[in-house]
Amino acid sequence: MSGTSAGAPEPEGALEPEGAPAPESAPGPRRRRVPRRERERQILDVAVQVFAKRGYHGASVDEIAESAGISKPMVYLYLDSKEGLFLACLRREADRLVGAFQGAATASGASPELRLHAGLLAFFAFVSEHRDSWVVLHRQASELSEAIAAAVAEARRAVMAEVADLVRAGIAEGGPATQLTDEDADFVTHALVGAADSLTDWMARHPDQSPEGVTLRLMNMVWVGMGRVLEGEAWKPVTG
Missing domain, CATH: 1.10.10.60 (Homeodomain-like)
Known part of the structure; x- marks a missing residue:
């Protein structure tokens, strides 16, 4: 994008460019120039x-x-x-979402499951409180231009990297006898992020469900299940 984006650095207190069209307003006292x-x-x-x-x-x-x-x-x-305007919206809202996940996960404690729980809770709370942002990020962006799709993919990679680190840490806490590999961690990460994406649609259809409740359900489905696998339990289909 060749225009100025919301994330571009700029001098503190910079004013609107010289020669910029004046904001539309009724005749009266000159309005202050907005930074x-x-x-x-x-x-x-x-x-x-x-x-x-x-x-x-x-x-x-x-x-x-x-x-x-x-x-x-x-x-x-x-x-x-x-398109430049949409990209700026997308990048700003994606930064807010990733920042909410990272900030919550970092501040929540030492154990991987507590950090993951806090990060997922921040994610679902963001979606619930900023529905307009999520519509822009989740529903519209992937259907548009290559530049916009690339920005969506970049934001998704940032979330995936955070989740993957926590999943790997959880596997490492299983001890030296743990049989799960990096490929397993990658599998769990994709399953978890995909489930979180899908659950935002479920939340829209169930507005009575709180971010706390949805987070707890997802943690029980994924983290408890992974814990049982770490303990050596595995499911296999019974064939007759």
Whole structure:
């Protein structure tokens, strides 16, 4: 993306560019110039809501600009294009989600299961509290351009890496007799992340279910099951 993204570094307190179109407003006293970082945040806040409500193709830059209280040319000045605007929304919301998982997992204690529980709880809480963000991240992005699909894949890899580290740590705690391998850890990681993705749809159909309850159910399904395997138990189909 050639335009400025929400994550690009910029000087603290930088103002809107010289020559930028003035925000649309009624005649009156001159309004203060809004710092660039604040203006971009305002644009992205509105854009996430509009993209979630109307979808990528149904959303218009005109509506986003009007809702943000600025001119359409200013949106293009900041984010370059509609795709650039969507990418900036996607990257910001993905960073928030990954950051919530990492922060919770890091602060929750020493044992892998407690860290994983905290991370999953933060994930489901994020989805529950920021539904618009999740619609942008989960439902729309993968169906769009290669650049957007690549950004989605990058965010997913970040979550997968965090989960994989915790799964491997849990396997390592099983001791030297543990028979599970790195391939098993990778398998469990994909199963766990895939289940979490799918459960966000289940949560939308069951709004009475809390993030805490969903997290506990998933931990019991995956972590308890992995624990039994670490103890040497294995299921095999009985053939007649």
